Each structure stands twice: as structure tokens, then as C-alpha cells.
Amino acid sequence: GEDVEQSLFLSVREGDSSVINCTYTDSSSTYLYWYKQEPGAGLQLLTYIFSNMDMKQDQRLTVLLNKKDKHLSLRIADTQTGDSAIYFCAESYYGNNRLAFGKGNQVVVIP
Amino acid sequence: EADIYQTPRYLVIGTGKKITLECSQTMGHDKMYWYQQDPGMELHLIHYSYGVNSTEKGDLSSESTVSRIRTEHFPLTLESARPSHTSQYLCASAPGGSGGAGELFFGEGSRLTVL
Numbered sequence: 001g002e003d004v005e006q007s008l009f010l011s012v013r014e015g016d017s018s019v020i021n022c023t024y025t026d027s028s029s030t031y032l033y034w035y036k037q038e039p040g041a042g043l044q045l046l047t048y049i050f051s052n053m054d055m056k057q058d059q060r061l062t063v064l065l066n067k068k069d070k071h072l073s074l075r076i077a078d079t080q081t082g083d084s085a086i087y088f089c090a091e092s093y094y095g096n097n098r099l100a101f102g103k104g105n106q107v108v109v110i111p
Numbered sequence: 112e113a114d115i116y117q118t119p120r121y122l123v124i125g126t127g128k129k130i131t132l133e134c135s136q137t138m139g140h141d142k143m144y145w146y147q148q149d150p151g152m153e154l155h156l157i158h159y160s161y162g163v164n165s166t167e168k169g170d171l172s173s174e175s176t177v178s179r180i181r182t183e184h185f186p187l188t189l190e191s192a193r194p195s196h197t198s199q200y201l202c203a204s205a206p207g208g209s210g211g212a213g214e215l216f217f218g219e220g221s222r223l224t225v226l
Contacts, residue, residue: 042217104152
């Protein structure tokens with residue numbers, strides 16, 4: 001089945017940039033996603049990128065997609081304490097009817 | 112803000128009890144999903160539905176069952192809970208159709224502890 005790999009933990013100082021990486025396996029995925037999970041809550045979609053794009057910027061968020069290496073990254077500029085959360089990348093399969101999630105990356109922002 | 116609700120948020124029960132985790136959404140979404148999230152954070156799809164009277168097993172084998180009698184309601188039932196069922200259960204929904212970005216809207220989760 002689909003396999004999405006992520007590193008597990010990242011600490012970053014408030015105001016610095018943070019970068020979270022992810023690799024995926026299904027080259028036919030139409031969309032790739034970044035979800036955020038705050039403590040005690042469900043997941044919330046942060047941003048997504050269409051598979052024929054290389055980059056997408058959305059305010060403090062920049063998504064980079066390297067299709068050749070099947071590598072996806074999320075850069076958060078000017079990281080704030082409210083950015084402390086678990087971040088999941090995900091790829092769509094079965095015609096966008098299902099999502100496969102990575103293991104998640106916990107980001108801790110140090111004031 | 113997503114309109115998808117899960118109850119109970121927290122449940123502690125003894126082994127052998129039957130439990131039902133409720134999930135309701137008011138967005139008229141055709142697709143609904145149950146994910147199990149283990150302490151290592153990873154999410155596993157255990158059940159999904161593409162509409163009324165449609166239910167399918169997900170990627171992770173589960174002893175739970177689901178039903179979809181109404182569009183807005185997708186309950187998950189464990190007939191006889193065991194300690195191995197201790198986990199966080201997340202419900203999600205998405206609009207129907209194969210187009211679009213396939214965004215999932217998640218509930219806040221039900222944390223189940225079986226003693």
C-alpha cells in the first residue's frame with residue numbers, strides 16, 4: 001500500500017524558520033497535503049499542493065514538491081508558539097477518495 | 112470551522128463491554144472515515160463510507176464495525192472491548208465526487224481506554 005515517511009521531532013526557537021520533510025511512494029497522487037494537529041484536537045488541513053506544481057506559498061507557509069525524488073517539504077516562516085503541533089503529510093489515492101498519512105512530525109516552538 | 116462532532120470525547124470502560132463511538136456531520140458530506148491513532152501518532156484507516164448503506168474496511172484490520180444509515184451519522188461499535196482497543200479514534204468527512212482536493216474535515220476525536 002501507500003507509504004508516507006516523516007521524521008518525528010523538531011524543536012525551533014520562536015521567530016526562526018522550521019522545515020518539515022516527508023517522502024511518499026505513489027507517483028500517481030493527484031494532491032499532497034499538510035495537516036496540523038494541536039493537542040487534544042483532530043487534524044486540520046493547513047495547505048495542499050497539486051502534483052504538477054513545484055512550489056506553493058500561503059502566507060507563512062511554503063510547500064516544496066520534488067516529484068523526481070517524491071519529496072515534500074513544509075517551511076514555516078517566523079515560527080510562533082501557536083505553531084507547536086504535530087504535522088502530517090498525506091497523499092491522495094483511489095481518485096482522491098482516500099488519504100494515506102505519514103507518521104507525523106512533532107514541532108515544539110521554544111519562546 | 113468544521114461541523115463534525117464526536118462523542119464521547121473520553122471513555123474509560125472495562126474489558127468485555129460493548130461501546131459505540133458516535134460521529135455526526137452537518138455538512139452533507141457523502142464520504143466519511145474512521146481513523147485509529149496510536150500513541151506514536153500514526154493514523155490508520157479502519158473504516159470508510161462513500162454514502163448511505165456503503166461501508167468498507169480500511170487498511171488496518173479492526174474488530175470494530177460501522178454503519179451508515181443516514182448521511183450525517185457514522186457510528187463505530189466495538190461488541191466486546193479489550194485493552195488492545197485502547198486508542199484515539201478520529202472521525203472525518205469529505206464531500207463526494209472524484210474532483211477537487213479531497214480535503215478531510217476531522218472531529219476532535221474519542222479517546223478510549225479499556226481496563
